[in-house]
Amino acid sequence: MAVLELKHVNKYYKLDNKDTYHALRDINTSFERGELVSIIGESGSGKSTLMNLIGGLDTKFEGELVVDGVDIGKFTEKELDQYRKNKIGFVFQSCNLIPHLSILDNVTIALTLSNVSKEERIEKAKIALKEVGLEKHINKKPNQLSGGQKQRVAIARALINDPEIILADEPTGALDSETTMQVLDIIKGIAKKGRLVIMVTHSEKVASFSSRIVKIADGQIIDDVTNEKVAMVASSKRENEKSKENLSFLAAVKLAFNNMKQKLSRNLLVSFGVSIGIMSIILMLSLGNGLTSYFSDMMNSIMNPTVVEVTMPVDTTDPSAAMKAMMGETTPFEDKNIKELSKIDGVTKVEKGFNFVGTPGTNHVTLGKKKVDVTRLQSATSKLTDKNLEKGKLPGNNEILLNRVIADGLGKDVVGKTVKLSLVINGESVVKEFKVSGIYTTGADTEIPDTIETALITYDALEKMYQSVDQELSVGSILLSAKDEDAASNIKDTIKELGYSGSQEEIVGDRMLTMLNILTYVLAGIAAISLIVSSIMILVVLNISVVERTKEIGLLRAIGARSKDIRRIFVSEAFLIGLSSGIIGVIGSYFASVVINAASSKAFDMNVMNNSVTYVVAAVGVSVVVSMIAGLSPAKKAAKLDPVDSLRTE
Ligand code: ADP
């Protein structure tokens, strides 16, 4: 039975001006195994067109093209890929070896596409290269071989999958007469093993070595003669297991990696460009994180961890509420609130507190002739710890705690001396004597000086001053003591559930942290814009790459790569660019953080950058995803390339 049969095959090319060109006219013929057929004819007579049809590269034809009993014109895309991969071996005039792959890799590329193991690939390549007499050159690159050797590599590549039909389009067209003879010998040998070899040639001399000569003119067969001189041993039909496997993702990445090595500097530059975007995002997030943890540390360090400060709820949606809270204008507590709070589990002590920030000039302390404003008057409660004492001790009922600004204003060694505290309550001036028990400090572990004149007295002491002018001191805050930090944090949760707010510092702090967070995300968002630029860059580079490698893509398609495989190779390249960008970005941001932190700890005694593993992982992930998205369109473009057109490009 004929291995290949053409029945009424017509091929029309669509031209730009809606005309069609009739390139093949009613071709009827058949070919057997073991034949070495030469197709000869003038240039433009339709030889290549015929080869492309037989090779399954071009399926837009009329008529039937039957291979082993099935019409390949009715094949699905998938069947066609399998057909090219397993039944057909292509040899081109201009070898079409992939320059950056070794001879071994060039020969085995079809096996790579079939996901064959490395050992098997090498074994098969050795057999194929032996058949063309090149087994010693496995590790060379194509440009290290002569023209004849290159063409023999191309033949070995066509043989690797042990195809039944070898199609050679002017395989000797670019060779001198001596190498032509060598190549012809090899081709003859191939046919003798029971394969069908169809070879296009210009030369009558080359044709004379074949078993059959088919002449084509103007798309028609005008002559078909069997050459008696060459006797072919047509062996029986060979059955062998053909791979149904496809290019694995790992193999695609490997191929992509090989491609990228070729244009290393270009790819590195792109990765570097993308990494700048990634780096800025990481840096912005780290900065936000650093500032946030700095402020929360600062706030936590002020507070006695076993004492929970409670204020009446503040409307957090009102921007001025936080400001008011800082000025001491919180809603006062009523008795029922205090009762409710004192019933919370784990509360060991309930204290009342206040926090007034007065207009400058209304309240002051005097010592002898020296007079200093008291801008902030706070309650001395259990919230204070020894950390809040720069000197002396915490105040009792007739004692006052002054901060460094007031103490300095009153002269040296105020601790232990008696000062006069003068307050304006409801328009009336109230004066009372207090003994200075110590010097107050916020206890915050920072270099930022506490410049607000602050004095602290007990709630009872202030209440008495209020009572002296018949005023009632309202309860600005409640302090709940707990036996340990765990209990305190439980109490904190409970008061939130009950609808109360935390300390005034906490309210302000929370607001600040929220703003800081928003700022961080805005900055990171701006940095992310650079990623758009990056993705355009990747898009451009990959598009250039598609153009540069059009011929290679055509070749891969001819030897059975699915368009999916081509897409996979390009998406893999995008993946690799994304990965390297992410890694460069992470390393860059690490060093930048180290430098920035060194500078900031010198200047402000704090580390402004606080990197986190989450950011690093996220940034690399974002980089990879953005790159792959950018790579989609070039990859799609490459996958859609027509194999015949691609092979024809120079
Ligand atoms: P050759 O025998 O030299 O290999 P081809 O098979 O390449 O000839 O071409 C046969 C004819 O078909 C030529 O006249 C050529 O101009 C035309 N042709 C080939 N490819 C196309 C195409 N893609 N579009 C239009 N015409 C084409």
Ligand code: MG
């Ligand atoms: Mg041609």
